[in-house]
Amino acid sequence: MAGGRSSERGAGPSPRTRAAIARRLAAASGRMTTAAVAEMDARHPWFSALDAEKRSWITLVAQAGIDGFVRWFSDPDASATTGADVFGTAPRALARAISLQQTVELVRTTIDAVETQLHEVMPRNDRAHLQVAITRYSREVAFAAAEVYARAAEMRGAWDARLEALVVDSVLRGETDETVLSRASTLGWRSTQSVVVVIGADPDRDNALDDVRRLARQRHLDVLAAVQGDRLVVVLGGEALADGDAAVTEATHLVAAFGPGPIVVGPVVEHLVDAARSARAAVSGLRAAVAWPTAPRPVGTDDLLPERALSGDGHARRALATDVYGPLAAVNGDLLDTLTTFLDCGSSMEATARALFVHPNTVRYRLRRIHQVTGFSPTDPRESYVLRVALTLGRLQR
Incomplete structure (x- = not known):
């Protein structure tokens, strides 16, 4: 056991040697940053095409990464210095400006440039220790980059879900104005004709909305979906929804996304602005469908006219x-x-x-x-x- 601990301590430089190397490394950090940015410019045409502000953000990240490496090398066991610190200097907009793939390319380019500089500016006796250290540190930075983009994707997904719920709620309440149309466009809505609202029971499972979006997009339909209470409300748009019969046919492909009970397809309207009329009929049909237990699933609101009339519509x-x-x-x-x-x-x-x-x-x-x-x-x-x-x-x- 004692021999194991001794060999572990001998695997790296002594604290005094490490501190001396860190000082020499800190003195060369500016040159390394300049070399890294120059290498990005040479390797990646898309980096050259960025505006000055975004390039300055990336330069700050590169500088933070190199400075973080210096601090980490000084004390690799310090919990305060992690790969996540590298991206702390960049604004959130950077995650939207460049993709995860581009970030990986920049990290790889920066590591390559730093390794080259280590062999050029650092004493020969320092290089072996630094080579091992930069390999370990680059792994930390890679994990940190993945975490940044995963968190950004999670936040964007949560925001999109809230925005989609607001749009669907506006459709149900008949408040589809230009603001709502803009929000729908942000969510990927493109249809300018043939819109229909489908309402059924919420299946009460976490992936219900993902299922209905996947099934609708397989049919090449635009889709907005939200759960309201115990109902799953789906707004569909596309050329395939030519009339009521076609809308019911398309809705049959979404049945698996709904819970048990009736599924009602509202009348086809011309535009998302008019979708409140389809939603109103679908809500009325869902309320009245209990009076026709053998109704097809899904069923069009026109097929429920007697039940809707008797229920007060x-x-x-x-x-x-x-x-x-x-x-x-x-x-x-x-x-x-x-x-x-x-x-x-x-x-x-x-x-x-x-x-x-x-x-x-x-x-x-x-x-x-x-x-x-x-x-x-x-x-x-x-x-x-x-x-x-x-x-x-x-x-x-x-």
């Missing part, structure tokens, strides 16, 4: 009265009478024909016309329910 009531009942009333009374009788007769062709004193083929023709006019087929159980509610609301409105 005035927009849904007007849509049924105006867009479904209105065209029927405008055509002729035969279609309204036929639809009412058909629904009252339990969707029986023969019973309807007898009640109207017409041939069953006439009933079939009129039912096809109702489908053409309204977009809903009286012979489909679900769509006949939509038509029944539309008849009621249309008569109430009249």
